[in-house]
Amino acid sequence: MNTIKQTRYVAAAILIAGFFILASHSALANETGLPHDMAKITGQEDFIHIWTLGAEGIGDEQDKLVTVAVNPNSKQYGKVVHSVSVGGRNEAHHMGFTFDRKYLWAATLDTSKIFIFDIHTNPAQPKLIRTITDFVAKSGGVVGPHTVMPVKDRMLITGLSNNRDHGGRSALVEYTDEGKYVATYWLPTDDNLQGAEKTGKYADGYNYDVRALSRLDAMFTSSFTGWSNYMMDFGKMLKDEEAMKRFGNTLVVWRLSERKPLKIFDIPGAPLEIRIAINPENDYGFVTTALTSKIWLVYHDPRGEWQAKEVGNIGDPSKVPLPVAFTISSDDKLLWVDTFMDGTVRAYDISDPFHPVQVYEKQIGSQVNMVSTSWDGKRLYFTSSLLSKWDKKGKDNEQFIKGFEWDGKELKERFSIDFFKEKLGRPHEMKFSAYSLYKL
Amino acid sequence: MKWINIQPEEFWLRFVFCVFLMFLPMLLIGQVFGSDVTHGPGDVKTGYESSGYETRSISVLQRKGKTADLLQVLESPPLGLPPVPVPKDNPITREKVKLGRKLFFDRRLSLNETMSCAMCHIPEQGFTNNELATAVGIEGRTVRRNAPTIYNVAFFSNIFHDGRDTRLEFQIWQPMLAFNEMANPSIGYVVEKIRGLLDYKGLFESAFAGRGPGVETIGMAIASYERAIVSGNSPFDRWYFGKQEPAITESAKRGFNFFTGKAGCAVCHVIQKDHALFTDDRFHNTGLGWKFSTGGDQAQIPVQVAPGVKILVPKKVIDSVGTPPPSDLGRYEVTQDPVDRWRYKTPTLRNVALTAPYMHNGVFGTLKEVVSFYNKGGIPNPQLDPVIRPLGLTDSEMADIVAFLESLTGDNVETLVRDAFAAPIGDRH
Numbered sequence: 001m002n003t004i005k006q007t008r009y010v011a012a013a014i015l016i017a018g019f020f021i022l023a024s025h026s027a028l029a030n031e032t033g034l035p036h037d038m039a040k041i042t043g044q045e046d047f048i049h050i051w052t053l054g055a056e057g058i059g060d061e062q063d064k065l066v067t068v069a070v071n072p073n074s075k076q077y078g079k080v081v082h083s084v085s086v087g088g089r090n091e092a093h094h095m096g097f098t099f100d101r102k103y104l105w106a107a108t109l110d111t112s113k114i115f116i117f118d119i120h121t122n123p124a125q126p127k128l129i130r131t132i133t134d135f136v137a138k139s140g141g142v143v144g145p146h147t148v149m150p151v152k153d154r155m156l157i158t159g160l161s162n163n164r165d166h167g168g169r170s171a172l173v174e175y176t177d178e179g180k181y182v183a184t185y186w187l188p189t190d191d192n193l194q195g196a197e198k199t200g201k202y203a204d205g206y207n208y209d210v211r212a213l214s215r216l217d218a219m220f221t222s223s224f225t226g227w228s229n230y231m232m233d234f235g236k237m238l239k240d241e242e243a244m245k246r247f248g249n250t251l252v253v254w255r256l257s258e259r260k261p262l263k264i265f266d267i268p269g270a271p272l273e274i275r276i277a278i279n280p281e282n283d284y285g286f287v288t289t290a291l292t293s294k295i296w297l298v299y300h301d302p303r304g305e306w307q308a309k310e311v312g313n314i315g316d317p318s319k320v321p322l323p324v325a326f327t328i329s330s331d332d333k334l335l336w337v338d339t340f341m342d343g344t345v346r347a348y349d350i351s352d353p354f355h356p357v358q359v360y361e362k363q364i365g366s367q368v369n370m371v372s373t374s375w376d377g378k379r380l381y382f383t384s385s386l387l388s389k390w391d392k393k394g395k396d397n398e399q400f401i402k403g404f405e406w407d408g409k410e411l412k413e414r415f416s417i418d419f420f421k422e423k424l425g426r427p428h429e430m431k432f433s434a435y436s437l438y439k440l
Numbered sequence: 441m442k443w444i445n446i447q448p449e450e451f452w453l454r455f456v457f458c459v460f461l462m463f464l465p466m467l468l469i470g471q472v473f474g475s476d477v478t479h480g481p482g483d484v485k486t487g488y489e490s491s492g493y494e495t496r497s498i499s500v501l502q503r504k505g506k507t508a509d510l511l512q513v514l515e516s517p518p519l520g521l522p523p524v525p526v527p528k529d530n531p532i533t534r535e536k537v538k539l540g541r542k543l544f545f546d547r548r549l550s551l552n553e554t555m556s557c558a559m560c561h562i563p564e565q566g567f568t569n570n571e572l573a574t575a576v577g578i579e580g581r582t583v584r585r586n587a588p589t590i591y592n593v594a595f596f597s598n599i600f601h602d603g604r605d606t607r608l609e610f611q612i613w614q615p616m617l618a619f620n621e622m623a624n625p626s627i628g629y630v631v632e633k634i635r636g637l638l639d640y641k642g643l644f645e646s647a648f649a650g651r652g653p654g655v656e657t658i659g660m661a662i663a664s665y666e667r668a669i670v671s672g673n674s675p676f677d678r679w680y681f682g683k684q685e686p687a688i689t690e691s692a693k694r695g696f697n698f699f700t701g702k703a704g705c706a707v708c709h710v711i712q713k714d715h716a717l718f719t720d721d722r723f724h725n726t727g728l729g730w731k732f733s734t735g736g737d738q739a740q741i742p743v744q745v746a747p748g749v750k751i752l753v754p755k756k757v758i759d760s761v762g763t764p765p766p767s768d769l770g771r772y773e774v775t776q777d778p779v780d781r782w783r784y785k786t787p788t789l790r791n792v793a794l795t796a797p798y799m800h801n802g803v804f805g806t807l808k809e810v811v812s813f814y815n816k817g818g819i820p821n822p823q824l825d826p827v828i829r830p831l832g833l834t835d836s837e838m839a840d841i842v843a844f845l846e847s848l849t850g851d852n853v854e855t856l857v858r859d860a861f862a863a864p865i866g867d868r869h
Binding site for chain 1: 488493494559580741743744867
């Protein structure tokens, strides 16, 4: 009898432990691409903070962090509730939270300034508390900070260019989360592969996004282009044969703990965003290519080696739809990807990551760039601006944030804000905040 | 002991083989990297059009500097060049050159502190930009024309493609103040900014006998550095002026004959008796500017999206993401004389192998394309320069001309580029 009781107690303990493990995983799992072990908003987000590019002739013409209320229970649902102008047009682009999610680092591709906002004190009214203005000098010449990824008490920042030729060779730069420079890690080039294996024909030294899979001590960087291209008029660049040769064609796998490059994969056509699967059994991630319109899978093979494989097309690559941002759902089942040129989002069933199948598409606007999903996958938000000089011209230059609900079959628009009509600018990346996160 | 017994023929065979083995690693490195860090972008894209392209990238950290005494070439002009003209009101000194070099590489001298002179005139890229057809200015604003090289700019009184300025001392203020280049709001703004930068403290006063930063001294300092970027004593100079027969290849010698004869290139790219600047410093209509202003574009434009992958993109798609390019009427914009429409300055050809892409709008990526363009007689238009006509050159003859053009690279390029690498890059700190 005692034995049976003990067995029951043990089983109950295992179940309870299992529940807490699962619960803690949910609480600490992915929202829309944030690091796996960062605190998440698993319920309703209250605000979206949108890093917005100043536009000449629009309002105060400056970059700004715009906050929109997105909790349907708010009287201000779907409205702009706050805006902080930071001075200048710095080519606002991407942002990243510190690991404690209290501060938001907003990076800029032109002036290379990084604006640090206090989010946690009052998420409805972010406050600019510091600006890093010496990123280029401190880093040894890295230009264009892009992705800001927290790793415990450090911030890893990808640079896209350099101060020698404004080309695409660049580096990862490490700061403390208090804003102190730590180190610079240049991407491997042919003359110095830094011990990395060049698995194909390319080692361009270019850089773009960074994501980590800490349980496998792995980090991944993709590759875009340098300042001269990403700041140039898009139409002018497409006609410039020399400029069009200056795009990245590589993805680098690093050992995260040592910041050491291990493998360089050929992924032709500007591999941009990287998203890592969330389920701990899924040792893979995806990257999409902007110019060649492909989905690539980066996966850990049975021998424990990282591999890269092309697994699908996005739209019709011959029409250069220009895939830009994408996200994967928290159950690793859906991949949402925006294509800028046709303003369309497509959903792919990625249950079998080697064989993505498109299951849905919808045009969001005349152009669309960023997409963010809520943790439960029921809400998707879209913004329109790609880069200040790459956005469409004329009437197709719509600038918006749009909020949608996803019922599993259809995206239904719930709100839309015209950022030009509101005299704000070009909305780019979005980050969520919630009172629940800060126990306010 | 075996060496003692071998026959002379065998000895030489072995000797040559040993020398080959000694240099094999260097040859292999040359194959891998294709170019060195001083001659072309470290981001090597040669062959990108082909699916067989392989990177030969060089780290930016390899740009290691070594300061040189640039005034030596002024004191002793290199073979093929005349004495460097130095204005009496701005005698050149080492201090001015050093100060000018610092200013040239200072990104803080633009409104948002992202653009220096050197961001468009990149030392290892022929003091121009090999990676862009036409320049990109502050905030990515469109600049209409290809960045001209700084090499040997000391010798010219017509500055810019349209010759709108006459002295280097004045010229520097145009990009400094241009809305689409460095966008400083005023001369006074620049002067006060430099006055406030601690790392300039005392430098102007020392270089200019007590005078601080000002509209004149800033111009004189940068002009002094640019005036010192002199490059001659090329293989061509050693052959033609130095009478060293093996200095250039037989193909280049034939190319010289076509250049000065059948092709008539030397009518504009002038070679004097005792020196050669390869320019008449005048303005000509080749048809390229006329076509840009009046001609229609293709309905579809080939766009390189990856190595070996080009896609035809409808022009209307490209237009949807592009601002219409600004008009460009060439020399006419300076003289207002209709005769000067679409005329552009004859550029020097010294170091031309280093300064791709070519023409005022950077439309040609290779010298072969340029020679082919002229072989076809340029682009017919009502004001086509009469010296431009179909040349009837064969492929072999054009290849010889290219070989000749490639013999015009000065012998001190590495020295000048390494000296430029030694300059501090001015960033906010």
